[in-house]
Amino acid sequence: MLKSLFGKKQRVEEEKIVAPLSGKLVRLEDVPDPVFSQKLMGDGMAIEPSENLVIAPFAGQVIQVFHTKHAIGLRSRLGIELLIHIGLETVNLNGEGFTPLVKEGQKVKVGDPLMEIDLTLIRDRAASTITPIVITNSDSIAYIKKSEPDIVKKGESPIIEVKLK
Numbered sequence: 001m002l003k004s005l006f007g008k009k010q011r012v013e014e015e016k017i018v019a020p021l022s023g024k025l026v027r028l029e030d031v032p033d034p035v036f037s038q039k040l041m042g043d044g045m046a047i048e049p050s051e052n053l054v055i056a057p058f059a060g061q062v063i064q065v066f067h068t069k070h071a072i073g074l075r076s077r078l079g080i081e082l083l084i085h086i087g088l089e090t091v092n093l094n095g096e097g098f099t100p101l102v103k104e105g106q107k108v109k110v111g112d113p114l115m116e117i118d119l120t121l122i123r124d125r126a127a128s129t130i131t132p133i134v135i136t137n138s139d140s141i142a143y144i145k146k147s148e149p150d151i152v153k154k155g156e157s158p159i160i161e162v163k164l165k
Contacts, residue, residue, distance in 0.1 A: 013164035015080050018110060019152035020057040021131060023050040025159055026149055028132060033088045036132040041083065044134040045146055045159045054084060054115040055154050056108040057133070063105075066091075069098035072114055073136070078164060081137040086117055089127035097121040111155040133159065140165055 019025070026046040031037045036046065056074065063081070064073035070090040074082045086098065097118035102108065122129050135141060143163040152159060 013078050015058060015076050015078050015162050015164070016158050017057045017080070017082065017133070017160040017162070019047060019154050019157045019159050020054050020084055020114070020133060021047045021049040021051070022152065022154045024048040024149070025147060025152045025157070026130060027146070028134070031088070031130055031132055032128060033132075036085070036088075036134065039134075041132075042134045042136045042138045043141075043144055043146075044082075044132060046130050046132045047152060047159075048130050049086075049117070049119060051154075052117050052119055053113055053154065054086065054117060054131075056110055056112040056114055057082065057084075057155075057159075059109045061105065061107050062102045062114070065100050065102065065104055067095075068093070069095040069100055069115070072100070072102070074108070079137070079140060080135060080162060080164075083132070083134045083136050084114070085132045085134065086115070087122045087126045087129050087131060090122060093122070093125060097125070135160070135162065 060076040099116040
């Protein structure tokens with residue numbers, strides 16, 4: 001017991017995820033798509049975007065830019081894997097309305113531009129512009145704290161805090 005009190009300190013691994021888009025923060029449970037609302041891909045939040053730029057919500061690496069350009073996968077320096085899925089049923093747009101600004105393997109820091117999107121086109125041709133932000137390796141998370149729905153500013157507003165196992 002004394003060794004655990006006075007011995008080697010344990011590091012608590014925490015990660016803050018800031019808004020990758022400006023707009024209205026929405027609970028994942030309220031996303032009108034069961035894949036996301038039932039957390040089949042993992043836990044997280046969503047944003048109804050108000051502008052056309054998606055930025056890195058933490059420091060890490062781009063692990064996937066989907067060939068249809070509608071989603072980006074990131075891994076933080078601590079190992080959190082995050083999917084930013086821009087809009088609902090946007091895979092059907094086959095890349096139209098999406099301009100990736102990063103490549104797979106690229107290192108990013110908070111605020112680095114990831115993608116430009118055409119909100120008007122997405123609003124007109126997809127089911128919704130709502131953008132789920134999902135932790136896809138939830139099994140490595142010990143604790144998740146999500147912000148209350150509100151208006152958020154990209155790169156500044158924290159939306160999720162996690163502690164790793």
